[in-house]
Amino acid sequence: xxxxxxxxxxxxxxxxxxxxxxxELLTLEExxxxxxxxxxxxxxxxxxxxxxxxPGPGGDRFDRADLGAVSxxxxxxxAGLPMAELLDLxxxxxxAMDPVAQLAVDVFARFVRDxxxxxxxxxxxxxxxxxxxxxxxxxxxxALVGEHFRRLVVKHATARLVEE
Amino acid sequence: MRVTTRLLDGPPPLVEHDPPLAxxxxxxxxxxxxxxxxxxxxxxxxxxxxxxxxFGDWIEGCQIEDDFDLPGTGPVAFASFTFxxxxxxxxxxxxxxxFVKSRRRWHVTTVGDVDHARxxxxxxxxxxxxxxxxxxxxxxxxxxxVEAVAxxxxxxxxxxxxxxxxARDFALWSRTRFDTTRLMAKLIERFPHxxxxxxxxxxxxxxxxxxxxxxHTVSSVALAGTAARSPHPExxxxxxxxxxxxxxxxxxxxxxxxxxERVLEQVTASLSKDETPTLRKLDNVxxxxxxxxxxxxxxxxxxxxxxxLHPTAAVGGDPTDVAIEMIRELEGMDRxxxxxxxxxxxxxxxxxxxxxxxxxxxxxxxARLFTGAGIMSDSLPENELEETRLKLGAxxxxxx
Numbered sequence: 001x002x003x004x005x006x007x008x009x010x011x012x013x014x015x016x017x018x019x020x021x022x023x024e025l026l027t028l029e030e031x032x033x034x035x036x037x038x039x040x041x042x043x044x045x046x047x048x049x050x051x052x053x054x055p056g057p058g059g060d061r062f063d064r065a066d067l068g069a070v071s072x073x074x075x076x077x078x079a080g081l082p083m084a085e086l087l088d089l090x091x092x093x094x095x096a097m098d099p100v101a102q103l104a105v106d107v108f109a110r111f112v113r114d115x116x117x118x119x120x121x122x123x124x125x126x127x128x129x130x131x132x133x134x135x136x137x138x139x140x141x142x143a144l145v146g147e148h149f150r151r152l153v154v155k156h157a158t159a160r161l162v163e164e
Numbered sequence: 165m166r167v168t169t170r171l172l173d174g175p176p177p178l179v180e181h182d183p184p185l186a187x188x189x190x191x192x193x194x195x196x197x198x199x200x201x202x203x204x205x206x207x208x209x210x211x212x213x214x215x216x217x218x219f220g221d222w223i224e225g226c227q228i229e230d231d232f233d234l235p236g237t238g239p240v241a242f243a244s245f246t247f248x249x250x251x252x253x254x255x256x257x258x259x260x261x262x263f264v265k266s267r268r269r270w271h272v273t274t275v276g277d278v279d280h281a282r283x284x285x286x287x288x289x290x291x292x293x294x295x296x297x298x299x300x301x302x303x304x305x306x307x308x309x310v311e312a313v314a315x316x317x318x319x320x321x322x323x324x325x326x327x328x329x330x331a332r333d334f335a336l337w338s339r340t341r342f343d344t345t346r347l348m349a350k351l352i353e354r355f356p357h358x359x360x361x362x363x364x365x366x367x368x369x370x371x372x373x374x375x376x377x378x379x380h381t382v383s384s385v386a387l388a389g390t391a392a393r394s395p396h397p398e399x400x401x402x403x404x405x406x407x408x409x410x411x412x413x414x415x416x417x418x419x420x421x422x423x424x425e426r427v428l429e430q431v432t433a434s435l436s437k438d439e440t441p442t443l444r445k446l447d448n449v450x451x452x453x454x455x456x457x458x459x460x461x462x463x464x465x466x467x468x469x470x471x472x473l474h475p476t477a478a479v480g481g482d483p484t485d486v487a488i489e490m491i492r493e494l495e496g497m498d499r500x501x502x503x504x505x506x507x508x509x510x511x512x513x514x515x516x517x518x519x520x521x522x523x524x525x526x527x528x529x530x531a532r533l534f535t536g537a538g539i540m541s542d543s544l545p546e547n548e549l550e551e552t553r554l555k556l557g558a559x560x561x562x563x564x
Binding site: 038040041044047048077082083084085087088 | 299305306307310311314545549550552553
């Protein structure tokens with residue numbers, strides 16, 4: 001993964017772009033109430049790395065993406081997938097995807113960021129362009145990866161059904 | 165009733181029997197067929213005495229011809245007791261025909277006029293197509309189990325107990341009957357140094373010897389503290405080393421060893437034990453183990469000793485009474501015979517009882533698998549859930 005110096009003027013912009021847009025961060029208790037999942041289970045999901053809270057002055061805070069993740073997990077459990085198996089799948093997914101995610105960041109840094117910085121007329125222009133790029137690319141990445149995994153699941157499920 | 169023991173020329177080619185009645189360990193193999201006597205041992209701590217008394221009364225009425233007087237020759241009872249004294253299901257069975265490998269030689273004991281040859285294979289069994297095991301749910305969802313574990317951790321931190329073992333189960337079904345003979349064979353192959361048992365539909369391979377006695381000496385092994393295994397020797401060694409040096413696991417193990425020692429000290433004139441826990445490596449996990457060997461003050465039977473030792477902190481918790489109450493309150497299911505003593509005993513009281521771990525209750529095309537985890541103050545629910553997932557997975561794959 002490419003490591004950029006901290007005093008790079010575009011760092012702050014990129015970090016800002018990576019922060020959640022949602023100003024309404026939830027406490028652990030609020031997330032539990034909203035998602036109908038106990039604090040015990042949410043704390044477990046945090047330790048397992050499913051959701052990564054934002055540290056705040058009064059304790060951890062959670063954004064809408066966290067709510068979406070725990071709600072999606074709950075839907076799977078309610079549909080019959082045992083939590084233990086779900087956690088195992090999540091660990092395997094994390095192991096499989098982590099190096100790809102690192103590579104994706106490296107590719108972004110080398111081919112998007114370096115290119116923008118080379119062609120922008122000013123630091124401000126580079127920052128604006130990069131922010132726009134992150135805003136576009138992050139959701140696009142999520143959609144692309146999500147859809148790809150959905151297709152893989154469908155492919156294997158179909159093959160299993162044909163086999164049986 | 166005439167009970168006769170004879171020497172066999174060699175290993176008998178036994179027919180398959182469903183449900184099987186069997187005990188297979190490094191030292192002893194006992195396979196039973198038919199039922200000459202059966203008793204439901206009822207409820208309460210007295211269920212061990214009741215079963216033993218009933219077996220003794222039945223023997224009183226027998227005319228026994230046993231020139232060998234070896235462990236397992238003469239009339240033998242298989243027994244399996246419920247974990248909780250309030251749960252029904254404890255049972256003792258004397259087979260009609262018992263094949264015993266004792267001191268490396270095979271013997272057969274028959275009750276009545278039955279011909280043991282009816283249980284010997286005369287022709288090869290045709291291959292039967294079997295379905296795979298299919299998940300059918302659990303007594304409590306594992307999300308609820310995780311919450312129960314968290315509640316137990318809170319209570320332990322508040323000082324209510326030092327350890328509690330919480331179990332969970334898995335129900336399975338299949339489109340064909342589960343092949344119990346094949347399951348036994350797989351368990352023996354996969355866990356060669358465990359105690360593989362089958363008593364009245366409860367089938368498993370336990371690593372934990374609750375008690376072994378010849379009436380004069382006694383042995384037991386406390387197991388508690390678990391780590392995963394790895395196919396890579398270096399990682400496997402590191403996992404074992406971390407387990408040996410883990411304060412949490414050492415303390416959990418200490419409680420289990422102490423609970424065994426407290427009982428054995430009462431009944432032995434001399435008692436020796438491993439000075440420090442050793443590693444017991446199984447196919448899928450590794451445990452901390454402490455072995456005990458002693459000389460009994462007075463002759464005692466395997467069943468009596470099993471009743472005194474049960475439940476150890478390895479499967480109940482510490483203090484025992486508090487842990488049992490917490491299990492009743494938090495576990496959300498009846499364990500039945502899971503984590504209870506299971507084993508065999510002969511007319512002299514010689515025998516072996518293991519703790520029924522890594523096991524399943526099997527009835528035709530239905531099975532219920534059990535496993536548990538020791539909860540301590542510094543336990544994490546997700547780690548305990550993963551430990552039970554691995555253990556259940558091992559048993560489920562044996563059923564495939």
